[in-house]
Amino acid sequence: MELPNWGIKLIRRLEEKGFEAYAVGGCVRDMLLGKKPEDYDFAVSALPDETKQALNGVPVFDTGLRHGTVTAVVDGHAAEITTYRTESGYSDFRRPDKVGFTRSLSEDLSRRDFTVNAMAFHPERGLVDCFGGKEDLKNRILKCVGEPERRFREDALRILRCLRFSSALEFAIEEDTRQALLKHRELLKKIAPERLQAEFSKLILGEWAEQVLTEYLPVFQVFLPEAGQRRSALSWLPAEKKLRLAGVFSGCTPDETARALERLRYDGKTIRTVTTLERYRQVPLETDRRQARKLVFLLGMETAEELLRFREEPELLKWLEVIRGQGLCCSLSQLSVNGEDLIRLGYPEGKGIGKALNRLLQLVLDETLENQKELLLKKAKSWMKLDCWQQK
Structure with missing residues (x-):
């Protein structure tokens, strides 16, 4: 496991001022899995004002002071730095009513959602794993930190996050976590549609998306009753949002699809594209250049290409490349x-x-x-x- 040089520099700057700092969460998980993290988060024993003073000369922005978070830009890289904290009271089933700060890393890790996300790493002291996250990674298991029912009542969005991680990482869900997830699925009704959309969009791109959608259908029907209708197998579709959404709704009419996507606050372009893919899903098509040109005329190049990829029409896709390359008239x-x-x-x-x-x-x-x-x-x-x- 190795942090980038700028991350090591950040930790050293904080520790030179007498504080303790670690890389935490998803970046640690990804490093253990041999993946390059998309971003790095850090936890520190310093309060936000102390963090800013310790990083004097480094651009630091107040991005979440209520939760103890600032964002520092080190050598061109943005990093969230959050004070070790405790949380209590989740009256809206999403955010803590009270946030307290602590000097204890283990207390901070104990509030996190899943064991694989509750690890910390230091370039000299190594891995801190209080809840068996490394072993769960090895066994490809998703398990809540502490009591699963409590974790899901604290933040109902964790229910969908758990399924998203299962889809993306191809991990099974530990039985107690699974039972709690199913028991409290109705709490998803209390989550803002935009948040559901963000998690669902990531979930359907995973290698296990079809398996997760099938096995946990009752969860998805809480906010997406249309998910119970027949759908295309997602495994053969490219991992692109619009194509996978079209696969999810392939048993629905275009109007039903549009209403479902509007309910989850998808943007207009996505809704138009997905409903078009559904509308043309079974329309007979010739496989010559004229047909390809007419599709571009009707749908535009981008949507025509998405339709042909959705339908698996390699011959027509080749003609689209010819049309694009030769600049043939289609409008x-x-x-x-x-x-x-x-x-x-x-x-x-x-x-x-x-x-x-x-x-x-x-x-x-x-x-x-x-x-x-x-x-x-x-x-x-x-x-x-x-x-x-x-x-x-």
Whole structure:
């Protein structure tokens, strides 16, 4: 286990002033698993003001003083530094009513959610593991620190976090923790939709997402009753949020999917993409370039690509690469003529301009006419004469 040089420097700066400091939580877990942590958190025996004084000359920002947290930027790296603390009273089943500060690392670790997240590491003193987290990592087990029911009553979001870790790490859930999780699942109704969304989005990207969704379906139905309908197997889908969401809701209608996603406060673009994937999930498609161009016209390149990946259409995906590489026309903005060209040709201003441009685009998409200005104007001129004849 090795901390980056900037992390070692941070710990030494704090300890030079007489305080104790450790890397804690997820970064320690990831280092033990042989993974590179995405970020590093530190716990310190100093109070926030003492931390700032000890780091004089280092940029430090007040990011969570109520919970004893400041963020320091060391050699370009941001690190959260939190005072050893105790917590009590969780009237909203999410956040502690009272936070107290302590000089004891073991007290701080005892308030954490799961044993694998309740370890600390020091570059010289090594690993501090009061609750058997290292052994649980070895056995690929998720277990609450202390009494599971208490942990979930303190913060109901831990129920979903537990399932997210199971999905991401491919860890089984220890039986007492599992029973408590199922017993208190209704507490998830007290959690803000945005928080549920964040955890759920991470959960469905895990290798065990399908297994977790199936085994713990009653938990998900608390906030997502649609999850009980038939869904695509997630294991074969790329680990991308929109594709996995489409897999989760593949047994729903587009309207049902939209309502579920809106309830969890997903953004409009995500909702539109996921419902489009559902709408086109079983629409028959040819496998030629014309079909690919029409999909880009209808959906845009990004959504068309997501649809074809969702449906596993490798031939059409290859055609999308050709279209992208050659810059083939798939929209009015790419057409070699515009409204001003048609007006100069003699078209009267009005709706007829748009109608003619769309007819030209359809011919280009059908590949019965090349996207060349001279050819397009010639065709438009022939329509103008025909339209005049029909009007007479």
